[in-house]
Amino acid sequence: MNSLAARLDALRGSSPPVPHTAKTLAALTANPECDRRALLDAAGVDKDALAAHLNLPRPLRTSAIALDHGAAFERRVTAQDGAELVRLLRETLDLTLPEVSYEDVNAVGGREPSSLSLRHTHTCNLVLGAARDKTRARTLLNHPVLRLTVAGHPAYLEPDIVAFQHHETFHIVEIKSFPVIDGQADPAKAAAALTQAAAYVLALRELLTEGGLPPERVSNRVVLVNPRDFSHRPIATLADAAQKIKSLSRHLGRLRRLPDLLDQLPPSTTFDLAPDCEANPTRPREELAAALSAPRAHYSPGCLHHCELAHFCRNAARHQGRTEVLGTTVRDDVAGIDNIALALALTDGHQHPSRDRSDITQALRHSQRVHADFLAGMT
Ligand code: SF4
Known part of the structure; x- marks a missing residue:
């Protein structure tokens, strides 16, 4: 184990690391100047468990009903070997009839977390096979597993649907259950979907690079599939994720300066909850709060929407009378x-x-x- 990995492990303590998802990567871009969040995420610290131990209110989670609704919409779009999705993609990407072959990566290993590595290998084989053999039918992959290096560690990412090759270019396809009404989606939700798609684009580019192929073969343009108006009928739109991709790459690059951030912490700083044999945290709260206060934070009211520690950081910012508690507009003004x-x-x-x-x-x-x-x- 290299020394950076050992230092991050010590920061996390005895709990297993929380894996990154496209959502957590997207959150990196929401507050890129926060050293506290960068360290917590790089070390794979369970921020929700910290917040629970400190008795902090946490951001609202997506309800079970909303999750079920999203899963039902995805099933509808991908049913019958993606028949509906293929129809949408033919319109959006202007495909001709013989260009599609459909593969469900779930067929290998199922969806258990233990099968991630296997499904990732299978995804690599399918993507690289399609990319190298121009005579093969264009490939649509359902439930692929991609891998992105985050702070030197591999993070497995699971897009709903990935990669579609058209004119030798791969497109990420994201299925979202928020509606497009009169051609317009909720701007905040659409931006969040694009940021998540940006993580998949970067991961797919990493796959191609490792396979000796040009990463530019993954398009900046992603396909978003949403319910149309108030119906369950899907609509697909091409969206440009270039800015999000650039922004996410920059923030991932910042994680490479982790050694500097770690050097600024007092020696032996740890966010360990010191769980007992029944997994109950025993770490004194004041001690944990002091450790959390060590890295520099960059609180803004937006944190309340995307970070489990928002109330901890807001209390500290209020206590210090910092202008950011009045909002980013005031802070910037x-x-x-x-x-x-x-x-x-x-x-x-x-x-x-x-x-x-x-x-x-x-x-x-x-x-x-x-x-x-x-x-x-x-x-
Ligand atoms: S809530 Fe705190 S740790 Fe989280 S991003 Fe905001 S300032 Fe950083």
Whole structure:
């Protein structure tokens, strides 16, 4: 085991690592400047277990009903060897009739976690076989398993459907159960789907590179399949994931600077919950909170939607009176002033601004006057 892996293991402690998914990778891009999250994710720390031990409220999980609905929609789209999906892809990717062969990777090893490596090998064989042999029918893979290197560790990713080759190019196909109404999907959900698809694109590119093939054969354009309007009928759209792919690559690259982040921690820092023989955590909460406070955080209200530790970081940011608790707009508007008390002191003249803060101080004082005029107009 190399020393980086050993240091990350020590940070995680005695629990097994939580594997990455496309969702957790997507969350990396939601707050790329947070060292705390980068370390926790790289070490595979179970953030939900930390939050539970610290008695923190956690982000709402997808309900069982929503999960069932999503699974039913996927089954509908992929039923009968993907007949409906093939029809959609013929329209979206402009395929001609003889171009499709359908393979379900689940046929090898089932969907148990222990079969991931086997299914990954099978996926590699199918993808590389299709990529090298131009005379073969174009291949549509259901339930493939891809692998992406994250912070030096392999992470297995399981797209709903992968790779479709058209004009020697692979396309990622993602099936999502949120609707497209009048041609428009919920922008936040569509962006999240594209970020997840970006992880699959990168993983598929890694597969081709390892097979000695050009990674550019995986398209930046992904196919999203959603229910149309309020029906169960699917609609497919081609979406450009280039920006998301670039952004995710950059954030994965940042994980390579883990040794620097680890060096900044006090020696022997660990997030170990010290479970007893019945798996109940025994770590004193204050001690765990102190360890969690060691890496630099970068809280923003958006954390409440994507990170299990949001309430821990929000409490700390409030305690320190940091501007980010007022939202990213305020934080960005008063960039360079990271403390609410300082902003107020500059506004009411209790503190004289340095030269580089004179513009922002004028802006704050102007806002205060507008606010005072507004209040006066209401009386
Ligand atoms: S909640 Fe905390 S650890 Fe999670 S991303 Fe936000 S600042 Fe980082």
